[in-house]
Amino acid sequence: MEQTMFGEAKIKAVGDLMRDDERVVIIGGAGFGGLLHSKYVKPLFDEFDSRILRTPIAELGFCGMGIGAAIAGLYPIVTIGTGSFAFEAWPQICNEAPNITYMSGGQVKVPVMFHALVGIRISGAAQHSARPQAMLMQVAGLQVIAPSRAADVGPLLKAARDSERPTFWVDHSLLFEETDLYPPGKAPPALGKAEVVRAGKDVTIVGYSIDLVRCLKAAVELEKEGIDAEVIDLRTLTPLDWETVCESVGKTGRLVVADECYPSASVASEIASIFADKGFGLLKKPAKRLNFPAVPVPLSPPLEMHLLPTVGKIVQAAKELVA
Amino acid sequence: MISVLSKDECLEALRKMLMIRRFEEACIDAAHENKVPGHFHVYIGQEATGVGVMSTLDRGDYVHSTHRNHGHLIARGADPNKALAEILGKAGGYAGGKAGTLHGCAPDLNFPLSSGIVAGILPIAVGTAYGLRVRKLPNVSVVFFGDGAMEEGAAYEALNLAALWKLPILFVCENNTAEVDRRPGGGQYHAPNMSIIELTDLPRIMGITTQIVDGLDLGAVWTAARDARNRAVNGEGPTFFEVRTHTWPGGQWPTLITGRTDISHAWTNEVPAQYEKNANWFKRNDPVLSVAREMLKLGIASNAEIEGIDMRVRTEIDSAVKFANDSPFPSLESALENVWPH
Numbered sequence: 001m002e003q004t005m006f007g008e009a010k011i012k013a014v015g016d017l018m019r020d021d022e023r024v025v026i027i028g029g030a031g032f033g034g035l036l037h038s039k040y041v042k043p044l045f046d047e048f049d050s051r052i053l054r055t056p057i058a059e060l061g062f063c064g065m066g067i068g069a070a071i072a073g074l075y076p077i078v079t080i081g082t083g084s085f086a087f088e089a090w091p092q093i094c095n096e097a098p099n100i101t102y103m104s105g106g107q108v109k110v111p112v113m114f115h116a117l118v119g120i121r122i123s124g125a126a127q128h129s130a131r132p133q134a135m136l137m138q139v140a141g142l143q144v145i146a147p148s149r150a151a152d153v154g155p156l157l158k159a160a161r162d163s164e165r166p167t168f169w170v171d172h173s174l175l176f177e178e179t180d181l182y183p184p185g186k187a188p189p190a191l192g193k194a195e196v197v198r199a200g201k202d203v204t205i206v207g208y209s210i211d212l213v214r215c216l217k218a219a220v221e222l223e224k225e226g227i228d229a230e231v232i233d234l235r236t237l238t239p240l241d242w243e244t245v246c247e248s249v250g251k252t253g254r255l256v257v258a259d260e261c262y263p264s265a266s267v268a269s270e271i272a273s274i275f276a277d278k279g280f281g282l283l284k285k286p287a288k289r290l291n292f293p294a295v296p297v298p299l300s301p302p303l304e305m306h307l308l309p310t311v312g313k314i315v316q317a318a319k320e321l322v323a
Numbered sequence: 324m325i326s327v328l329s330k331d332e333c334l335e336a337l338r339k340m341l342m343i344r345r346f347e348e349a350c351i352d353a354a355h356e357n358k359v360p361g362h363f364h365v366y367i368g369q370e371a372t373g374v375g376v377m378s379t380l381d382r383g384d385y386v387h388s389t390h391r392n393h394g395h396l397i398a399r400g401a402d403p404n405k406a407l408a409e410i411l412g413k414a415g416g417y418a419g420g421k422a423g424t425l426h427g428c429a430p431d432l433n434f435p436l437s438s439g440i441v442a443g444i445l446p447i448a449v450g451t452a453y454g455l456r457v458r459k460l461p462n463v464s465v466v467f468f469g470d471g472a473m474e475e476g477a478a479y480e481a482l483n484l485a486a487l488w489k490l491p492i493l494f495v496c497e498n499n500t501a502e503v504d505r506r507p508g509g510g511q512y513h514a515p516n517m518s519i520i521e522l523t524d525l526p527r528i529m530g531i532t533t534q535i536v537d538g539l540d541l542g543a544v545w546t547a548a549r550d551a552r553n554r555a556v557n558g559e560g561p562t563f564f565e566v567r568t569h570t571w572p573g574g575q576w577p578t579l580i581t582g583r584t585d586i587s588h589a590w591t592n593e594v595p596a597q598y599e600k601n602a603n604w605f606k607r608n609d610p611v612l613s614v615a616r617e618m619l620k621l622g623i624a625s626n627a628e629i630e631g632i633d634m635r636v637r638t639e640i641d642s643a644v645k646f647a648n649d650s651p652f653p654s655l656e657s658a659l660e661n662v663w664p665h
Contacts, residue, residue: 025457053453056487061446061480068450071435072385073458076450091477096443099426100436105419106661107430141662165663239663 007033007176009150011044013157014077018048021161023075027066029054030081034117037176063089063114067097067166070112075161083118083170084130097166098141111164119210119260120308121173126296133170134261137238137270143191144237146170148212151184152195152235159191170237172210172260181216192239196248200230203254203318206245206271208234211258211309218314227322237267245271246279253284254321258309263291288317324542325617328378333614333623336378336541338632340370340611343394344584345633345640346403350393350410350424353644354577360412363424366394367579368538371610372497372566373398375544376465379552383462385433385455387448391497392427392437395467401429403639404646415650419657442468442475445494449481452490452561463491463555470498470565473525474516482563486529489560493551494531496522496565497538526563538568539613569608581605586633589615590626 004012010032018024026048031041045052055062059080066078080086086093093114100110120129136144143165147156160167182197189195197212198219207215212233219229230248234241249255255275259268268289275283290309298304325333347365354363366373369391377398380386388395396406401417409416410424417428418436425439435451438444448466455462472478473496485492519525523533532554536547544566551562581601588594589612594602605612618624624632 051457053488056480056483058480058484060477061449061484064443064446064477064481065450065453065484068447068452068464069454069457070450071447072451072454072464074454091440091443092446095440096438096447102661103418103422103426104428104430104436104661105417105421107418108428108435143663163663 003179004150005176006150006153006178007037007040009153010171011040013154015044015047016154017157017161018051021075023073024051024161025069025074025076026052026079027055027062027069027076028079028081030079032079032115032171033176034081034173059085059088060092064092064096066112066114067092067100067110070110071108075111077113077115080114080116082128083116083132084128086114086116086132087130093168094136094139094142098139101165102141109164110166111161113160113167113169115169115171117173118170119172119174120292120297120304122304123299123301124297125299129297131261133237134266136168137267138265141166142238143167144170145191145235146209146237147189147235148175148207148209148233149180149184149197151180152189155189156191156235159189163191170209175210175213178213181213189235191236192241193236194232194234194241194244196230196244197233198229198231200228200252202228202252202322203256204230204232204245204248204252205256205258205314205318206232206234207258208237208267211260214309214311214314215258217311218318221311221315222318225319227318229318234267240270242274242278246274246282249275249279249282253282255283255287256290256314256317256321257287258290258314260292260309262294263289264294266291285321288321290314290317324540325614325623326621327542327546330623332378333618334632336374337614337618337624337629338636339374339398340614341586341633341636342403342639343370343373343397344611345636346397346407346643347393348579348583349407349640349644351577351579353411358411358648359424361423361425363410364391366391367581368568368608368610369497369499370394371541371614372495372538372544372568373467375541376493376495376548378545379549380465381462383433383460385435385448385451385462385464387435387444387451387464387466388427388437389441389444389468389472390425390437390439391469393424396427396429396434399429399432399434401432401434403643407643407647408650411647411650412652413647413650414653415646420653421661442472442477444468445472445478445481446484448492449485449490452485452492453488455491456488461556463493463552465493465495467495467497470496470500470522472496473522479525482526482529482531485561486526486531489558491555492561493548493555494526494561494563496563497568498522498565499568522565523563531560532562534562534564536564536566538566539608539610541610541614568610581609584609584611586615586629587626588612589629590619
């Protein structure tokens, strides 16, 4: 299969959407790839120069502008840049955008997409390494998308636009140059639908975004040791597809979740909680949650690596469950 | 001076101002009957601002407001039945009871959801102005907010973004503490929480056209808004107004310190004994009475005509009260609607 980098697929998908739909504008000059990948983003910005609003360093202001522009008939993709900067715009993202459609009885649509490069990007230290996605799952009315695979990017982008819902799209900073390890599924990706990327029978490993890439690499390692892992990509965090996870664990009886968020009220804890009610009794062993421990992210690379949910830790957790 | 308006425009403006006054009185009555869920903010004393600005707008313009939105909704032409039902949390309200007083909206009039967060609406209003620019529409965005919004960072960012790209927007800052905070001895006005001397100083140095307008002077508000709208549509950028109101009774929720307005004060100038301490407000600072007096003075309307307008408005508000009271509370199923399927 053709190997497309995740970031290239992202930029192509945005370009396709802008060619297809003149309502689409980009607000924020941060692009989609950060400084490291600006050469990939440049052609997009050159082609659509007049539809890109290069903003001042005013996340609160320009995220609010995205909401207003959406109300006025555009489809703005608001590029926040580093995920930690979303906190500067928290009042607009969490307390304006998600309330408007509901509180207007469905009459005022807010089709806006906020986009950020999140996660432990290696030596970003505590103020540039935020994973705001779990916090955003606490925001009713906000759709949270966090794909991991190049093949899913275009269809999910279109689906988000068509949904007319305010959406926060999370890309991990380290995802840009990753390529798909497994071919795309038969069904096109849909909002609120997870995908079994690799079928297996011994253990279910759940991830999203960069953690999913780590899960798949772990599955390859596990295969060498005779362990057949089923790997699930959540793709959208809100709405969350608990059914696919439940079905898989019903088969394997074992669960590992990899999630860079802090342990409390995280994506991993939400997945694990499925087996306290809807999937009660399906686990044969206690679930293993691999999170970043609850400390601010340290700068020093060995400390950071020590705390990350790495491929090695996923392999180890799966082996302990299957043993 | 209201002489800038035609006779019909004057009569319509007075009708709208009275409609706001009677609507707010009905809200206060409903609050005393414990029918209003939550706290609310009335627009009494500021009617000339909302009505003056709104009279200059086009159907395609966007209007944005804050927690103090009742008057803006009515001035924009919202249905008082649906507006009042919404405040009471009823199914017949504009938003089916999900928004209430803090988040008034009339989407069919390009009046999207108001924000109850101080200054929260300003960046959104800049966004609709940008949307209008991109879509090449000959319209403007108008945002109303209080003087307190100027203390928030969001206001600074919004003003900068609008100024930077000369977006078609009118910032209408309604200062309803102008007299309270004015230091008569010092000779200069300053809001106690701002380091700037005048609220207009900040937008002015950012290159935004600014104007201080008397909130009692319907004609002045109307002229200022009309000119600002023309400049905005012609690509000349935003305008910032500080509209000043005085000895403002609207802030005494849930008690209305000036009582129910008797429109005949406009010609009798008699202040009831129990309101004697607010005599100045009745004589000079009530925009509804001021406009009525101006109309009488200029011969635009007679006492009887003004009383006739008030009577029709009161009948309309009485039926809005009935509509809102009779409207059922929303179905419990509707609580999970309007986000996505659950």
